[in-house]
Amino acid sequence: MKKLPAQPVNGLIDGLEVLQELAVSRSPVSCKALSEKLNIELTRMNRILKTLDYLGIAYRTQDRKYKSGPGIHVLAIQSMLGSGLFSKALPVLESLQKYGHVVALGVLWKDTVSYLYHHKPDMSAYEAIASLSLYPATQSSIGMALLSEKENDEIKELYNGKIIPGYRTDYKNISELMDEIEKIRHQEYAALTKKGVISIAVKLGSPAYAAIAVSGKISANEVTEYVSILSEAAEKI
Structure with missing residues (x-):
């Protein structure tokens, strides 16, 4: 399990929490609202926001609220270009469209999936590019595949005190989720069924940094076939 370093930079941790909240917000947010939502003291939140505004990563509106600034878009583009993931994955993902199902590429951060x-x-x-907002990891085949990369203690800490989306349990009874995680580790793919739709995901890389998936009216007998198709696609990426 990943642990905090002996001397963590708490200001950086708080700053990234604020940055994520600005990134997912559909409209400008006030300092007070961010302070209450993230449980960061108001004066500290004000300093963080003013610093992000100075850097161009956040933008202060005329009514003294904040939203994402141009700097965050530059960082997003630079990271995608630098990693090479999207340029390598796009042709492969487009080739999977011939099967007539939903095709997805996603990454995991904390307990949510972001679909690239x-x-x-x-x-x-x-x-298809960045068309979905954050999605609960436990309700996504991509999310479950990537959660299976984490240590058991890390998963338990992630859901400590939380209701687990897609499960009728909370942290006090997390065994159902952990059983599914163990199954995914053993079979090396994740498969979720909801309302007659099966979603299948395989991981990219070792250790995994992302996952790809197909989702649709897939029969149980076809799951193994699609796992092979996705595994071959993952090798190309």
Whole structure:
């Protein structure tokens, strides 16, 4: 399990929490609202926001609220170009569209999945890029596949005191989730079924940094076939 270093930079930790909240917010947010939501003292929150505004990563509106600044978009583009993930993955993801199912590429941060690519049949490639907001990891085959990379203690700490989306349990009864995690580790893929739709995901890299998935009206007998298809696609990425 990953542990905090002996001398963590708490200001950096708080700053990144604020940055994430600004990134997912659909509209400008006040300092007070951010302070209450993230449980960061108001004066400290004010200093963080003013620093992010100075750096151009946040932007202060005329009514003294804050939203993402141009710097965060520059960082996002630079990170995608630098990693090479998207440029390598896009042709492979487009080749999977021939099967007529939803095709996705996602990454995990904490307990949520961010979809870099989520393509539905008859959707353009443009529409598929970053078309979904954050999604609960435990309700996503990509999320479950990537959660299986974590140590058991890390998963338990992640959901400590929380209701687990998709499960009728909280941290006090996490065994159902952990059983599914063990199953995924053993079979080396994640498969979730909801309302007759099966979603199948395999991880990219070792250790995994992302995962790809297909989702649709897939029969139980076809799961193994799609796992092979996804595994071959993952090798190409």
